[in-house]
Amino acid sequence: MTATYITTTIPYVNARPHIGHALELVQADVLARYYRGRGDAVRFQAGTDDNSLKNVLAAGAAGIGVREFVDRNAEAFLALGGALSLTVDDFIRTSRDPRHRPGVEAFWRACSGDLYLQRYTGLYCTGCEQFYTPAQLRDGRCPEHETEPEPVSEENWFFRLSLGNLVNRVVAMIGRYRAGRIPGPVPVPPGGEDLDAAIRQAGDLVRAALAEFDFRQATAAVWAIADEANRFVNRVRPWDLAKADPAGRLDAVLYLLARACAAAGRELTPFLPDAAARVTAQLTPGGDGRLPAPCPVFRRLARG
Secondary structure (H helix, E strand, O other): OOEEEEEOOOOEOOOOOOHHHHHHHHHHHHHHHHHHHOOOEEEEEEEEEOOOHHHHHHHHHHOOOHHHHHHHHHHHHHOHHHHOOOOOOEEEEOOOOOOHHHHHHHHHHHHHHHEEEEEEEEEEEOOOOEEEOHHHOEOOEOOOOOOOOEEEEEEEEEEHHHHOHHHHHHHHHOOOOOHHHOOOOOOOOOOOHHHHHHHHHHHHHHHHHHHOOOHHHHHHHHHHHHHHHHHHHHHHOHHHHOOOOOOOOHHHHHHHHHHHHHHHHHHHOOOOHHHHHHHHHHOOOOOOOOOOOOOOOOOOOOOO
């Protein structure tokens, strides 16, 4: 039996529910009913986020205590289950449910080696719940709420992503096909210098882009390998070398192209893992030492 987990976002309870909350809950309930009807074991979970500066400010504006304010609004969200005939299996409040704290503590312990405490100063928009740089503002105001962000200085916990530590660990964990598995070493053939450079630079470019969560630049580094490989093929014309190759260049040409394919599959894994796996599979010899029969990485779309 297939197990399916469905969860909604957990809303801040700085106000009572509105139509947008009902829309999300009904959409999630439709999915839960569909998968149950298909025979899946479904867990459909919802809840509320009781810990927020928005909640504190809204309680102050209402002139009542934070706990009383949060409890009142959270109960209104919980009541949506009956009002909308939802089939929610579980509803967890982050401040009240006794199961929440142990889960948070377990996650914190698992991440503790990658966290560090540091003071941070910046311009904070309460509505967005995020910091902005001056360049991101529009005439000094939040582009979403058109309010002036508040200068905030606080001591907080940060992931070490900016140092590349976690990025390098994640990249190392990905099932990456190493080009060195192909017998070698084989010298770079004349005309292949640019392709060799693109292959060698791709890993550093992708990791640097991932450290900044810039997926566009990361994928651009992979496409650079493919573009340069196409130019290399047009320059050296390996189909001609297969007919007459007095200098024995064909092996080196094919090896470099195989390296390019392997590098593309390796670096593409964080973005298109299924396609990357198909690339890697075609470069992995079987038990008989032979490569599998070639097949398209992207299947041709059928025309209707």
